[in-house]
Amino acid sequence: MRFFMLFSGIRNALARDELGKEILQIALPTTLALAADPIASLIDTAFIGQIGPVELAAVGVSIAIFNQVSKLAIIPLVSxxxxxxxxxxxxxxxQTRPSEKEMLIKVSSDEQADPECSSSSTNIDRAAKLGHDKSHIPSASAAIVIGGMLGVLQTLFLIFTAKxxxxYMGLDSNSPMLKPAQRYLTLRSFGAPAVIISMAMQxxxxxIKDTRTPLYATIIGDVTNIILDPLLIFVLRLGVSGAAIAHIISQYLISLILLWSLMKQVDLLPSSIRDFHFRKILKNGCLLLVKVAAATSCVTLSASIAARQGPTTMAAFQICLQIWMATSLLADGLAVAGQAILASAFARRDYSKVMTYASRLLQIGLILGLVLSFFLFSLLPFASRLFTNDIDVLRLISVGIPYVAATQPINALAFVFDGINYGASDFTYSSYSMIMVALVSIFNLYMLSSSHGFTGIWVALSIYMSLRTFAGFWRIGTGTGPWSFLKENSAVLK
Structure with a gap:
């Protein structure tokens, strides 16, 4: 009953009601911001692909490593x-901000002292100003400090362990991919502090449900990256080093824009060190660290297996993976909306709102996945030549296209379920369930890749995402953990 309730009224999933507008206001800017970075990475891949398949494969391995290490810090911290x-x-x-009634009383008293300020528009503006002082949010300051420390540690780790x-990823001393991969990874590691701090601020x-500011900052940074890529790669002839430098500059620019904007809205200088809520972030962050390690290990292992099969296989895998992740992450905007809205609803114990929003988010996610699947099936056979002209690489890409396209609905639901569970602060279940999913998926990767090569890798990744989606359904469907209210309050189900 709880399972089918999640998709009841799916015909109205795209209705422009109050519920839909609130989701859209948070999800759309977040989706665009999340899509901007993978799109910029796709453009990076297209530029690097013009250098040659060896460089493309080398950068693919380096990006997989950088993303693996970064996600270990970013996803737990951001979530x-x-x-x-x-x-x-x-x-x-x-508790602390003035109520609407108090603001109107204040405005009314000011009007008596200043009769010229009597227009309705002036009243609204002045009332709004009274409620928009800087917010005191201790977790914000703690997140930025922790993000900076993690970024420095990641830089040092990658510099000294790159080779x-x-x-380990399969690039030995005889591999032509080793030198360009090491050069790119070492340079890009200097951007790690900016990457993690900017994500913490996002x-x-x-x-605080402001998703437009991160969108503007991300667009400015990624456009800068796209402009610098051809200049540094081809005009200055820096090759893969130019691509890494362009990425570093864009990430620091994003961080500066976000910090400048955040300082206007949030008080980032607590009065004492006790106001830093390090314990809350570290406790839940450690749980999600385990989840992220388990989740990203599957993708990184698949990249390692592809690299061991040679530059051609790795180049094709890198292109398919970038497309797969870029499109799948579009659903992460819905996940962010769900997390922000449900966290507030759970804090107020408004369980009716919890289920209403959870259902709508999953329905929109399913529709988004089906639309993405249709477009990828239609466009990828023609668009793959934008990334490479190598015939062998294109042949392997054509093998991966059906899996990249067909898994989009599954991927969308998996990401939305993550956001819903994070909104419920169900970090323990998210962690343990992902460990079980990863164990099964890693076994499948080894078995299927050894018997079916490139195809086996994508079959295993499809199974991996299916299991993630099943884990999300299981938690809500069984009504356990924070969802136990579904058993206790039957009215919520109606």
Missing amino acids: VTTSLVAEEDAAENL PILN GIFRG
């Missing part, structure tokens, strides 16, 4: 920050 900030912001709105990690903005 926990979004939930905590949303809860703290909701609490502050209820051993690349060797988590803060998501928590």
